[in-house]
Amino acid sequence: MTPTANISTLNRLDPGDCGTILALDAGEELYQRLVALGLRIGNSVRMLRRARFGGPLHIRVGTTELMLRVREARCIRIAHDTATDPSV
């Protein structure tokens, strides 16, 4: 499981894929909220599913599951872990 230098944003992850948070390009308010919910730099996130019709994303970070809109997910820069996790 070696993360490549495949840099993207969270909204681009496919369901089942994981990424490591590199940066949060968010205003102070959103930044605070993301951090409080566990979306910190260095943490690993997994995309669980996306709602239909461009709806929100369902992700997991640590033991917390979150939903967020694509607009918010665009603010989260990640390194895409290419290796698929055996637990999926």
Next chain:
Amino acid sequence: MIGMPNTGKSTLFNRLTGAHAKVGNWPGLTVDLLSARLIIGDQVIQLVDLPGIYDLNGYSEDEKVVTTFLAQNHIDLALVVLNASQIDRQLALLGQIMRLGLPIVLVLNMVDEAAALGITIDAGGLSAKLGIPVCLLSAKYGQGVEQLQPVMRGVLGKKPTARATGVGAVSLDERQLEACVKSCVSVPAQASHALTEKIDRILLHPWLGLPIFFGVMFLLFEVVFVLGKPIQDAMAWGFTAVRSEALEPALAGLPIVLKGLMLDGVYNGLSTVASFVPIIVLFFLCMGIVEDAGYLSRAAFLMDALMARFGLDGRSFVMVLMGFGCNVPALMGTRVIRSRGLRLLTMLVIPLSLCSARMQVFVFFIAALFSAEAAPLVLFSLYVMSILTAMLTSLLFKRRYINTDPFVLEMPPYRFPTLRQIILRGWHEVGHFMRRATRFIVAGVVLVWLLTNFPQGATPGGVDTWAGQIGALLNPVLSPLGIDPKLTIALIFGFVAKEIVIGSLAVIYNMEGSALVSTIAHQIDWIQAYSFMLFTLIYTPCLSTIATIRTESKSKAFSALAIVWPLGLAWIVSFLFYQIARHLAA
């Protein structure tokens, strides 16, 4: 009591205080807070359940409420509640509270879930490192709650001077906190709720998710309103029986005006309030299950793509849908939405939902003026109008009531709701409604009684009463809609409750049953009737709805808007329909 959302704070609060808690106003705060008196050792303390927050320096409405509260009140003890299975990310909030220098007891709630995930927490070690007492407990199942009181007593028992300086508590920065967690908490590499994942695979399925959601909503609706109706009817029957068997004989000696005021005014007002009790209880029982089980956030997930276009979210959708049964509990239910802008927009939209009381009026008019074949289509068209006006309202006002909160919501694992928690919730909500709305509703009912019974000597509900005079005064405004002065009086009655509109028509036309139906069918045509129904659909649903909007929004300006906008919209829609239909029919 302070902590993040979804930490079971309120469950612990209920566990500690039982049914004694009271919702109260606090100076300078825009929301009500639940508080209760508790006896700890030889002291009586007031325990306050603060809204869940993510950050003490945050920007959300709730975060401002908490900081205002902490600044304005003398705090003897901060009970910081964190979710034990999410302690790694929630400890930052504890750090912020510790920096305030308050005496703190740390509660790590939901240990049952943490244990199920394989998370182990060394409470003793954590307590020593942080310098504050730490309690591991499960508020839901009551496990470990008994240790909390002695711990609180211990902290409260210390000398005030010692407490003020926050003796014992060490001020730690983020990195030190993280180190504490690392040394005392062990989280397995793959900690996830396996059952939740399985259920989500079905309930959030790309194709099955939405049909299941609508199925659940249908079931919910049936339980609340189909089950609620007979209970409501039984209560109405009881109130009528008390009136005719006990009150009327007892008040027989009184002058007729005073008797009318007591019975048609005050007593009817009280029975109006009471008629909402079964529906509010049932609504919050069901919503409690949906919310505590974790499905409400799934509903938000499923409906968000559509609702975001209207400036709303999936939870708004659930409440608007419930509004089709009754607007009052739906308005109260918006409290789950923590962003004020989003909540107000939802509250502006809900009264446009065609509730069951309005349906009674429509069924009467449709039966009187439309053929049996046309009837279902007419009723369906009114539902479509209800949805269209709701969509129009949200589109027009979404820029005014902007959802300022970032849209990042927690999806809690599915949980079994506990009966105790749900019943307490229903109990609190009914109490809240009765305390806040009773005076307003009774005053409104009395006012309409005065308008439709005075000046003295006028036929009650007739055209020579004040209401009739208002109807005549409004004639230039309402006649372009095809609504005559008699129907205007019915609209004034309808302001109190749609349930009494048909009854009021009987009084206004001074006839009942089939005679009333045929008279109305002769005096107005179907275009007038449909215009009247459109107006009835859109304008103020009832006094109880207004009372609820007023107490829930705590804003006079918003309540005024919630009355004026639907009135204006009702006029425009009815005007357009009536004029166009008349031209086409001519």
